[in-house]
Amino acid sequence: MEGEEFEEGSILWKIMEVKWDEENMTMVVLYYDVQAVEDHGLNECDLDEDTEEGIQHREQYVEWSTLREVKGWLKTSQNRRK
Numbered sequence: 001m002e003g004e005e006f007e008e009g010s011i012l013w014k015i016m017e018v019k020w021d022e023e024n025m026t027m028v029v030l031y032y033d034v035q036a037v038e039d040h041g042l043n044e045c046d047l048d049e050d051t052e053e054g055i056q057h058r059e060q061y062v063e064w065s066t067l068r069e070v071k072g073w074l075k076t077s078q079n080r081r082k
Helices: 034-039 052-061 067-081
Strands: 005-008 011-021 026-033 062-066
Touching: 005 067, 011 034, 011 062, 011 067, 026 034, 026 067, 052 062, 062 067
Parallel strands: none
Antiparallel strands: 005 011, 011 026, 026 062
């Protein structure tokens, strides 16, 4: 799933990470707006949470949703491309 792209609301999103979220007690998917990141001269490596700058970029560009919700978006997006 990581690295896959999907369209939602006319935005192309790219999945960065799937992980367990202890606070919400569910699997979540972290993803970002590909165009917004590129428009600011950044790439996925710039969203790395191991650096302070990466943490700031992540807060600005990365969103999350439940695994179930993102799977639905992936399926819908794939159907549109057919």
